[in-house]
Amino acid sequence: xxxxxxxxxxxxxxxxxxxxxxxxxxxxxxxxxxxxxxxxxxxxxxxxxxxxxxxxxxxxxxxxxxxxxxxxxxxxxxxxxxxxxxxxxxxxxxxxxxxxxxxxxxxxxxxxxxxx
Amino acid sequence: xxxxxxxxxxxxxxxxxxxxxxxxxxxxxxxxxxxxxxxxxxxxxxxxxxxxxxxxxxxxxxxxxxxxxxxxxxxxxxxxxxxxxxxxxxxxxxxxxxxxxxxxxxxxxxxx
Numbered sequence: 001x002x003x004x005x006x007x008x009x010x011x012x013x014x015x016x017x018x019x020x021x022x023x024x025x026x027x028x029x030x031x032x033x034x035x036x037x038x039x040x041x042x043x044x045x046x047x048x049x050x051x052x053x054x055x056x057x058x059x060x061x062x063x064x065x066x067x068x069x070x071x072x073x074x075x076x077x078x079x080x081x082x083x084x085x086x087x088x089x090x091x092x093x094x095x096x097x098x099x100x101x102x103x104x105x106x107x108x109x110x111x112x113x114x115x116x
Numbered sequence: 117x118x119x120x121x122x123x124x125x126x127x128x129x130x131x132x133x134x135x136x137x138x139x140x141x142x143x144x145x146x147x148x149x150x151x152x153x154x155x156x157x158x159x160x161x162x163x164x165x166x167x168x169x170x171x172x173x174x175x176x177x178x179x180x181x182x183x184x185x186x187x188x189x190x191x192x193x194x195x196x197x198x199x200x201x202x203x204x205x206x207x208x209x210x211x212x213x214x215x216x217x218x219x220x221x222x223x224x225x226x227x228x
Contacts, residue, residue: 033215033216035216035217037219043153043204043221043222044118044219044221044222045159045206045208045219045222046118046219047216047217047218050215050216052215091158091159095215095217097215102147102149102164102171102172102210102215102217103161103164103172103174104149104161104217105161106158106159106161107158108157108158109158
């Protein structure tokens with residue numbers, strides 16, 4: 001079974017600064033996807049960024065980028081130029097897929113507070 | 117707006133009762149997933165349907181069941197409700213080829 005670990009329950013960052021959220025996972029699979037989801041106080045789950053395991057290039061999406069280290073099974077999220085609207089819970093998720101079957105495992109989340 | 121709709125938004129019911137939560141996936145998505153999020157907890161995967169067929173099962177209690185209809189909407193049925201079933205229930209849908217899941221706004225269930 002896959003496990004996803006987010007070792008930082010809470011973090012804070014000053015507005016306009018950069019913060020990195022950690023995520024490690026354990027799997028024997030070779031082909032999989034990794035995601036970061038954001039859950040603001042509204043509780044809506046919002047996809048932030050995705051990474052396919054077969055791609056060596058790290059995914060980026062505006063101010064959000066990942067550092068994907070496949071051998072180390074590490075998938076950290078970097079938020080640059082932090083904004084107040086980035087305050088949220090951030091969940092790392094692992095997905096294995098095949099034949100119309102998807103099973104997603106979420107980490108326990110990191111609560112990020114952006115300080116003005 | 118993710119394109120996934122869930123009804124109702126809030127539900128308050130008593131222990132022992134049965135409720136049905138409804139989800140309509142994004143247009144074109146064949147897969148629907150159900151998750152449970154208890155207060156200040158992560159998401160627990162319950163079940164996945166793909167084009168009407170059950171495809172994956174997670175930590176879903178026997179008191180819970182789900183189905184996906186020919187028009188691809190899905191329903192999650194929760195019966196013999198207990199206080200501990202109080203949670204936010206999310207539905208998500210995906211285009212299996214792309215992988216990522218898009219979440220609905222959730223149904224907040226309160227069991228009193």
